[in-house]
Amino acid sequence: MSQMQPLKKPPGFKDPTIPIQMPPRKVNLPPSFNPQKKKNRSCCCRCFCCCFLIILILLLLVVSACGLFYLWFDPKLPVFHLRSLEFTKFNVSGSQDGQRLNAQSALGVELKNPNVELKIVYGDIRVDLKGENDVNMGAGEVVGFVLENRKVKVVKFVMKSNELLDGDSIGKLIMNGFKNKNLRVSADVNTAIGVGYKGWKSWKIRVKVSCGSLRLKQIENGAAPKCGITLFNWFDLN
Numbered sequence: 367m368s369q370m371q372p373l374k375k376p377p378g379f380k381d382p383t384i385p386i387q388m389p390p391r392k393v394n395l396p397p398s399f400n401p402q403k404k405k406n407r408s409c410c411c412r413c414f415c416c417c418f419l420i421i422l423i424l425l426l427l428v429v430s431a432c433g434l435f436y437l438w439f440d441p442k443l444p445v446f447h448l449r450s451l452e453f454t455k456f457n458v459s460g461s462q463d464g465q466r467l468n469a470q471s472a473l474g475v476e477l478k479n480p481n482v483e484l485k486i487v488y489g490d491i492r493v494d495l496k497g498e499n500d501v502n503m504g505a506g507e508v509v510g511f512v513l514e515n516r517k518v519k520v521v522k523f524v525m526k527s528n529e530l531l532d533g534d535s536i537g538k539l540i541m542n543g544f545k546n547k548n549l550r551v552s553a554d555v556n557t558a559i560g561v562g563y564k565g566w567k568s569w570k571i572r573v574k575v576s577c578g579s580l581r582l583k584q585i586e587n588g589a590a591p592k593c594g595i596t597l598f599n600w601f602d603l604n
């Protein structure tokens with residue numbers, strides 16, 4: 367008995383038991399979608415957060431250190447007094463430009479360090495002496511120095527002036543005031559101060575000290591009111 371031959375499959379026949387293989391589809395992503403950019407953005411955010419955290423920690427450490435420094439040392443500002451003023455020359459004379467004040471004086475400013483443990487470090491000190499109507503009566507300067515804790519020092523300034531006066535009436539006013547000791551004067555001290563402890567010294571800050579206004583007779587009689595201190599040109603401590 368002969369074997370039966372399998373039937374041939376007609377053209378186009380597809381076996382239903384074999385899964386159909388679909389070609390891969392290409393997905394078109396929007397131009398804004400870029401995994402690499404997202405990864406870079408994430409790294410930048412992490413770096414920014416780390417930097418911000420480090421800066422915050424450093425600020426907290428600085429604030430804590432300043433607080434501990436203040437509690438431990440209880441720092442105090444120096445105290446200034448206008449102690450003496452002696453004119454060795456005071457004359458108002460005429461010139462081609464008008465009246466001029468020719469004056470020379472010795473000014474004494476007392477500096478006191480009230481701190482128990484801290485010394486005060488001064489930069490160069492400049493003093494401007496003013497009379498009534500803001501007349502310049504001289505200026506003097508000394509180099510900086512260190513004032514130890516609980517110490518008092520009187521600094522002497524040699525003041526010279528050759529000021530052109532604004533009108534004859536001003537000349538008469540200050541000359542009469544000088545003769546009868548009623549002339550009002552004030553002194554402005556400009557310097558920089560810091561603090562020190564043993565071998566350590568802090569940075570310096572600019573200060574302006576205003577002394578006056580006092581009459582000449584008040585200064586001769588020993589009047590020495592406390593001068594006002596201005597820090598950073600805006601914070602006034604009187």
